[in-house]
Amino acid sequence: MNRVLYDLAGRDEAVRFSPYCWRIRMALAHKGLDVQAVPWRFTEKDRIAFAGSERVPVLVDGEVVVTDSMAIADYLEQRYPQQPLFDSPQARAHALFIRHWTETVLFPQITRQIIADLVLQLHPMDVPYFRSTREARLGMTLEAFSADREVHLPALRASLQPLRATLAGQAWLGGDGPSFADYIVFAAFQWARCGVGRSLLASDDPVAEWFERLLNRFDGLGAAAPCATPGPARA
Amino acid sequence: MNRVLYDLAGRDEAVRFSPYCWRIRMALAHKGLDVQAVPWRFTEKDRIAFAGSERVPVLVDGEVVVTDSMAIADYLEQRYPQQPLFDSPQARAHALFIRHWTETVLFPQITRQIIADLVLQLHPMDVPYFRSTREARLGMTLEAFSADREVHLPALRASLQPLRATLAGQAWLGGDGPSFADYIVFAAFQWARCGVGRSLLASDDPVAEWFERLLNRFDGLGAAAPCATPGPARA
Numbered sequence: 001m002n003r004v005l006y007d008l009a010g011r012d013e014a015v016r017f018s019p020y021c022w023r024i025r026m027a028l029a030h031k032g033l034d035v036q037a038v039p040w041r042f043t044e045k046d047r048i049a050f051a052g053s054e055r056v057p058v059l060v061d062g063e064v065v066v067t068d069s070m071a072i073a074d075y076l077e078q079r080y081p082q083q084p085l086f087d088s089p090q091a092r093a094h095a096l097f098i099r100h101w102t103e104t105v106l107f108p109q110i111t112r113q114i115i116a117d118l119v120l121q122l123h124p125m126d127v128p129y130f131r132s133t134r135e136a137r138l139g140m141t142l143e144a145f146s147a148d149r150e151v152h153l154p155a156l157r158a159s160l161q162p163l164r165a166t167l168a169g170q171a172w173l174g175g176d177g178p179s180f181a182d183y184i185v186f187a188a189f190q191w192a193r194c195g196v197g198r199s200l201l202a203s204d205d206p207v208a209e210w211f212e213r214l215l216n217r218f219d220g221l222g223a224a225a226p227c228a229t230p231g232p233a234r235a
Numbered sequence: 236m237n238r239v240l241y242d243l244a245g246r247d248e249a250v251r252f253s254p255y256c257w258r259i260r261m262a263l264a265h266k267g268l269d270v271q272a273v274p275w276r277f278t279e280k281d282r283i284a285f286a287g288s289e290r291v292p293v294l295v296d297g298e299v300v301v302t303d304s305m306a307i308a309d310y311l312e313q314r315y316p317q318q319p320l321f322d323s324p325q326a327r328a329h330a331l332f333i334r335h336w337t338e339t340v341l342f343p344q345i346t347r348q349i350i351a352d353l354v355l356q357l358h359p360m361d362v363p364y365f366r367s368t369r370e371a372r373l374g375m376t377l378e379a380f381s382a383d384r385e386v387h388l389p390a391l392r393a394s395l396q397p398l399r400a401t402l403a404g405q406a407w408l409g410g411d412g413p414s415f416a417d418y419i420v421f422a423a424f425q426w427a428r429c430g431v432g433r434s435l436l437a438s439d440d441p442v443a444e445w446f447e448r449l450l451n452r453f454d455g456l457g458a459a460a461p462c463a464t465p466g467p468a469r470a
Contacts, residue, residue, distance in 0.1 A: 088323030093410030095329050100400035101336065165335035175328030 003028075006048055006058040009039030010121040010195070014226040017118070017195030019107070020069040021057045022187035022222075027073055027180060029218035031080050035059075042126040070099070073180050085180035095181040098173060101162070106188045109156040110200065116146035117196040121228040156200060160207050167210050178214065186214045190222055197227045238263075241283055241293040244274030245356040245430070249461040252353070252430030254342070255304040256292045257422035257457075262308055262415060264453035266315050270294075277361040305334070308415050320415035330416040333408060336397070341423045344391040345435065351381035352431040356463040391435060395442050402445050413449065421449045425457055432463045 005025070008018035016022070016037065028035045040047060040056055051058040053067035059075070066075045073085055086092040115134065119142055122130055131142060138145045163185065166173060173181040189211050192200050201208040215223040240260070243253035251257070251272065263270045275282060275291050286293040288302035294310070301310045312320055321327040350369065354377055357365055366377060373380045398420065401408060408416040424446050427435050436443040450458040 087325040089411070090322040090326035090409050090414055091329055093405055094326055094333060094408060094414070094416055096404060097333050097336075097397055097401045097408055097416070098329060101332075101397040104396040104400060161339040162332055162336040165339060166332045169331060170328055173329060173332055174325050176324070179325055179329070181329055181332070 002062050003033065003035045004060040005035045005037045006040040006051075006056045006060075007037040008056050009041060009123070010228060011123045012121075012226065012228070013039035015121060015194055015228050016225060017121075017191050017228070018056060019187040019191035020055075022190045022194075023069045023180070023183045024057045024059065024072050025221065026183035026186065026214075026218070027076055027085055029221050030085060030178070030180075030183070031076060031083050033076070033080060041123045043129050070096075085183075087179075091174075091179065095179060095184070098181040099184050102184050102188050105159055106156075106185070109152065109159065110188060110192055112146055112152055113149050113156065113200055114146075114192050114196045114198070116142045116149075117198075117228075117230060121195060153200070157202060157205065160201075160205070164205065164207050167206055171213075172210070178217070182214060186211060186222070190215075190225070194225055194227045197230045237297050238268065238270045239295040240270045240272045241275040241286075241291045241295075242272040243291050244276060244358070245463060246358045247356075247461065247463070248274035250356060250429055250463050251460060252356075252426050252463070253291060254345075254422040254426035255290075257425045257429075258304045258415070258418045259292045259294065259307050260456065261418035261421060261449075261453070262311055262320055264456050265320060265413070265415075265418070266311060266318050268311070268315060276358045278364050305331075320418075322414075326409075326414065330414060330419070333416040334419050337419050337423050340394055341391075341420070344387065344394065345423060345427055347381055347387055348384050348391065348435055349381075349427050349431045349433070351377045351384075352433075352463075352465060356430060388435070392437060392440065395436075395440070399440065399442050402441055406448075407445070413452070417449060421446060421457070425450075425460070429460055429462045432465045 005021065005028070007016050007021045007025070009016055016039070021037075025035070025037065045054050048054070048056065048058045051065045051067050055067070057067070057069055057072055059066045059072045061075075061079070064075070066072045077085055086095060119127060119130055135141055170176070172178040173185065189200065192198055199208070201211060240256065240263070242251050242256045242260070244251055251274070256272075260270070260272060280289050283289070283291065283293045286300045286302050290302070292302070292304055292307055294301045294307045296310075296314070299310070301307045308320055321330060354362060354365055370376055405411070407413040408420065424435065427433055434443070436446060
C-alpha cells in the first residue's frame with residue numbers, strides 16, 4: 001500500500017479527531033481504498049512542508065500529493081471514479097452549501113462545546129500553539145469561551161433542524177446512499193466524539209440514529225476509532 | 236395554453252408573494268413552459284377543493300392536477316425532462332437540505348420581518364383568517380411578533396452565511412447554472428420583496444447580487460412582478 005494520509009492526532013496518537021481528516025477517512029473507505037493514516041500534530045509543520053501546506057489532511061497517493069479536504073475529494077473522484085462521492089456536478093455544487101452550513105453554523109457551536117476539553121487531549125508540544133492561536137481568534141481564553149457551554153447546547157441542537165427535517169424524508173443526505181455531504185456533517189460530530197469523548201446529540205434525536213449508522217459503515221470504521229475519555233488525557 | 240397555476244395574491248391581484256408559488260413560477264420558466272398564474276386568496280378553499288388541497292401552489296396541466304411545490308417540481312421533471320431542475324437523484328437529495336434550511340431557518344426570520352406589513356396587503360376577506368391562524372401559531376399578535384424586527388435583522392443577515400460562502404465559490408447554488416435549489420431560496424426573498432416591497436438583504440451583500448441575477452432571469456420574470464408598496468395596500 002502506497003497511500004498515506006497525514007491525520008491529526010492527540011497526545012494519544014490513536015485518537016484522531018480532525019473534522020477535515022474524518023471526511024477523507026470516510027471518503028477513502030467509501031471508495032474501498034486502503035490508507036495508512038499516520039499521526040500528525042499541529043506543530044509538526046515541517047513534516048508536511050513537502051506538500052506546501054501547514055494543515056492536514058494531506059494525502060500522498062503514490063507520486064501525487066493533495067491538500068485540502070475538498071481538493072482531496074475531487075482528486076479521489078477523478079482518480080478513482082468507482083463508487084462516486086457525488087453522482088453529478090450539481091450534486092457536488094449543492095453539497096458545498098451543506099459544507100458551508102457545517103463550517104459556519106456547526107463548527108463554531110461545536111468549538112464552544114469542546115475546545116476547553118480538547119486542549120487537555122493534545123500532545124503537550126501542541127498546547128501552547130493551539131491555545132495561543134485559538135485564543136487570539138476567539139478573543140478570550142478557551143475556558144472562558146466554553147464556560148457556559150451547557151446554556152448553548154440547546155441552540156446547537158435546535159440548529160440541526162435542517163438536517164433533522166431532511167433525514168425525516170430520506171435515509172442519507174445523499175438520498176438512498178451516503179454522499180460526501182453525509183461525511184462532511186458526520187465528521188463534525190466525530191470531532192466531538194473522538195476528540196473529547198462526548199456526543200452532542202440527544203439520544204432520541206433522529207440525527208443520532210443517522211450518525212450511528214455512519215459510525216457503523218465500513219465495518220465500523222468510525223465506531224472503532226479510539227476516543228478520548230473526558231478529563232485528563234490518557235497515555 | 237392549457238396550464239394553470241393557482242397563485243397566492245394580495246388585495247391587488249397583481250401582487251403575488253407566496254414563497255412556494257414563486258418556486259414553481261421559476262421552475263416553469265426554467266423549462267420554458269408557459270403558465271397562466273391565476274390569482275387565488277387564502278380563503279378561497281372552495282376554488283381548489285377539486286385538487287384535494289387547501290393551499291397553493293396547485294398546478295393544473297391539461298388533465299393533470301398536482302399540489303405541493305416539491306411534488307410539482309418532481310412532476311415537471313418527469314413530464315418535461317428538458318432543462319432539468321436537478322441533474323441527478325443526489326442533486327435533488329442535497330437540494331432538500333437547502334429546502335429545509337430555507338423553511339426552518341429563513342422562513343421564521345422573514346416572517347418576523349414582514350408579517351405585520353403583509354397583513355396590510357391582503358384582500359380584506361383574507362385578513363381575519365390570516366390573522367387568527369398566524370396569531371394562534373405565533374402565540375401573539377402579528378404586531379407583537381414583528382415589533383422588534385429591526386433588532387433581529389442583523390441575525391437574519393448573519394444566518395445567510397452558508398449561502399454567502401457557497402456563492403463566493405460558484406455563481407449559483409446549482410453550480411454553473413441555477414437549479415431548483417436556487418429558486419427555493421430566491422422565492423423566500425421574493426416573498427418579502429413582492430409581499431411588502433422590501434429587500435431584506437444589505438445592498439453590498441453578495442447574496443443581493445445573486446438575487447438580482449435571479450430577478451433578471453427569464454426576461455425579468457421576477458423583476459417585473461408587481462410588488463406591494465410599503466404601507467396601506469394599493470388598489
